[in-house]
Amino acid sequence: MGNDKKKKGPFQFMQFSVIGIANAAIDIGVLNVLLIFFHTEDQGLLLLYNTIAYTLAIGNSYFWNASITFKRSAEGSHWQRLTFIGQAIVSLGVNNLVFFAGNVLLAFIGVPNWLRYNIAKGLAMFFSFLASFFMIKYFVFKDFGAGKVKE
Known part of the structure; x- marks a missing residue:
């Protein structure tokens, strides 16, 4: 049983990571589509676009992580x-x-818009991915019945 528990953590993280790649494609893809069709430099609109993209990715995350x-x-x-x-x-x-702070910092050092948005988005996805994994594992889908056989 202890050995099974040791394997479960890294295997879950690997599964979560694979699903995370799909979520990242949705997240960054939607952000870029919004920026292509509705380009803006307004921070409020950028946060709205980021929120829309992230919300679609998190819906995908719930479905696949609950299923797999x-x-x-x-x-x-x-x-x-x-x-x-x-x-x-x-x-x-x-x-x-992270997206907002990354945008501000990268703008300050003169990184061009498109590159700046995507670098900031990549950093934002990484940090929210880590936060999400640990919250999902230890709070949302916590196995309170460890050792108990489910029917």
Whole structure:
């Protein structure tokens, strides 16, 4: 049992990472599509675009992580949905904060807009990915019945 628990953590992280790559494609793809069709340098609109992109990616994340990564402990209960929404809001805050700060810092050093937005988005995705994994693993899909056989 202890050995199974040791394998579960890295394997879950790997599964979460693969799903995270799909989420990243959605996240950065939607942001770039919005920037192509509705280009702006307004920080408020950039945060709105970032929020839209992140929200679509987090919906994808919930579906696949509940179905694959945390399938054993995902019950689909109201409590899990509420805690998932809570962690999504916290992760969105991390994502928006890093995206905003990255944009400001990169603008200050003179990085061109498109490159600046994408570097800031990459940093935002990385930090919100880490925050999201640990919140999902230890709060949302926590296996409270470890050792208990589910029927």
